[in-house]
Amino acid sequence: MTTIGVLGCGLMGAGIAQASAAAGFRTVVLEVDDATLARGLARIEKFLAGGVEKGKMTADEKARILANLSGTTSYDDLRDCGLVIEAIVEQVEAKRTAYARVEAVVGPDCLIATNTSSLCVTELAATTRRPDRFGGLHFFNPVPLMKLVEVIRAQTTSAATHDALLGVARAMGKEPVSAPDRGGFIVNRLLIPYLLDAIRCLEQGLGTVEDIDAAMKLGCGYPMGPFTLLDFVGLDTTYFIADILFDEFREARFAPPPLLKRMVLAGQLGRKSGRGFYTYA
Numbered sequence: 001m002t003t004i005g006v007l008g009c010g011l012m013g014a015g016i017a018q019a020s021a022a023a024g025f026r027t028v029v030l031e032v033d034d035a036t037l038a039r040g041l042a043r044i045e046k047f048l049a050g051g052v053e054k055g056k057m058t059a060d061e062k063a064r065i066l067a068n069l070s071g072t073t074s075y076d077d078l079r080d081c082g083l084v085i086e087a088i089v090e091q092v093e094a095k096r097t098a099y100a101r102v103e104a105v106v107g108p109d110c111l112i113a114t115n116t117s118s119l120c121v122t123e124l125a126a127t128t129r130r131p132d133r134f135g136g137l138h139f140f141n142p143v144p145l146m147k148l149v150e151v152i153r154a155q156t157t158s159a160a161t162h163d164a165l166l167g168v169a170r171a172m173g174k175e176p177v178s179a180p181d182r183g184g185f186i187v188n189r190l191l192i193p194y195l196l197d198a199i200r201c202l203e204q205g206l207g208t209v210e211d212i213d214a215a216m217k218l219g220c221g222y223p224m225g226p227f228t229l230l231d232f233v234g235l236d237t238t239y240f241i242a243d244i245l246f247d248e249f250r251e252a253r254f255a256p257p258p259l260l261k262r263m264v265l266a267g268q269l270g271r272k273s274g275r276g277f278y279t280y281a
Contacts, residue, residue: 001025001082001083001164001168002082003025003028003080004020004025004026004027004082004084004085004168005027005028005030005078005081005083005084005085006020006027006028006030006084006085006087007084007085007086007098008029008030008086008087008088009030009031009036009040009043009071010087010088012087012115012139012143013029013040013087013088014029014040014041014043014044015139015141015142015143015144016085016087016139016143017029017044017069018047018048018065018143018144019139019143019144019174020068020085020172021065021066021068021069022065022068022144022172022173023171023172024171026070027069027070028070028072028077028078029041029070029071029072030072030074030075030077030078031071031072031073032073033073034073037071037072037073038071040071041071044066045066048066049062075101075102075105076105078102078105079106079107081106082109082110083110083111083112083113083164083165083168084102084106084110084111084112084113085114085115086098086102086112087115087139090116090117090118090119092119092123092124092127095114095116095119095124096124096127099124099127100128103129103130108130109133110130110133111135111164111165112128112130112133113134113135113137113165114134114135115136115137115138116136117185117188117241118183118184118185118188118240118241118244118245120181120183121134121135121136121152121153121154121157121181122154122155122156122181125154125155125156126156131154131157132156132157132158133158134154134156134157134161135151135152135153135154135157135162135165136150136152136153136179136181136185137149137150137151137152137165137168137169138150138151138152138185138187139174140187141233147173147174148174148175148176148177148187149169149172149174149175149176150176150177150185150186150187151165151169151176151179152180152181152185153178153179153180155181162178183244183248183249184241184244184245188241189245192241192242193253193254194226195226195230195233195238196238196242196253196254196255196256196257196260197253198226198227198230199226199230199257199259199260202227202259203258203259209277209278212225212226212227213225213226213227213228227276227277227278228277230270230277231270231271231277231280232270233270234269234270234271235260235263235264235268235269235270235276236269238260239260242254242255242260243256
């Protein structure tokens with residue numbers, strides 16, 4: 001496997017493409033139009049330039065990574081890929097359409113992996129003609145810095161495919177863990193109830209946003225409190241994942257609190273919108 005395709009050059013897709021190119025893979029990242037692609041590639045270039053300025057990489061290393069990377073708006077340019085990693089919008093129908101266009105051009109042995117954080121990987125695999133060569137590669141933001149990758153094995157994923165995805169994650173310098181195809185996988189299955197409980201505690205007057213954050217940082221040694229993390233992840237993303245978990249398990253701990261719903265409806269999504277539990281300039 002020498003060439004990897006990445007569908008989507010947003011926050012996650014750009015990070016995955018950068019990690020792939022840094023690992024020495026020829027990497028082709030696809031976007032829907034030239035303007036969106038240009039913004040994604042500029043995000044990668046800015047991240048790498050920051051690494052050079054901070055002394056974390058040399059200018060030659062930056063040049064090598066960029067030389068391994070190319071952008072496109074045509075699915076035909078994915079023809080030589082041995083693996084295509086999908087990192088587009090979290091909608092099953094949009095993903096199904098993308099997979100069909102990938103399968104129309106790639107070879108029969110090409111693997112497809114989804115970066116979904118919460119959707120059923122088996123359901124996504126079933127929309128393709130190669131469910132045995134389909135699995136999950138759930139990266140974490142920011143991808144170039146976060147070591148963890150959850151490798152998801154669907155009901156139909158072959159052992160060879162699962163092993164290959166583990167190998168790709170390791171080749172990218174990540175530390176993969178195998179996770180079952182169950183709602184939230186490992187990390188979100190544990191993280192989302194914690195974040196929702198923090199919101200419920202706020203609703204019940206247990207403390208202020210600042211006090212609850214400080215208590216969890218200083219008392220538990222967490223790098224950031226739950227509300228800082230919620231703003232970083234995105235309140236809309238948290239709401240979306242909570243809805244999927246509640247739909248699958250029907251347990252109250254996965255139900256989005258009223259405050260979370262209302263903040264999302266108001267467009268208070270965290271850092272991405274400039275306001276969440278905190279206000280950002």
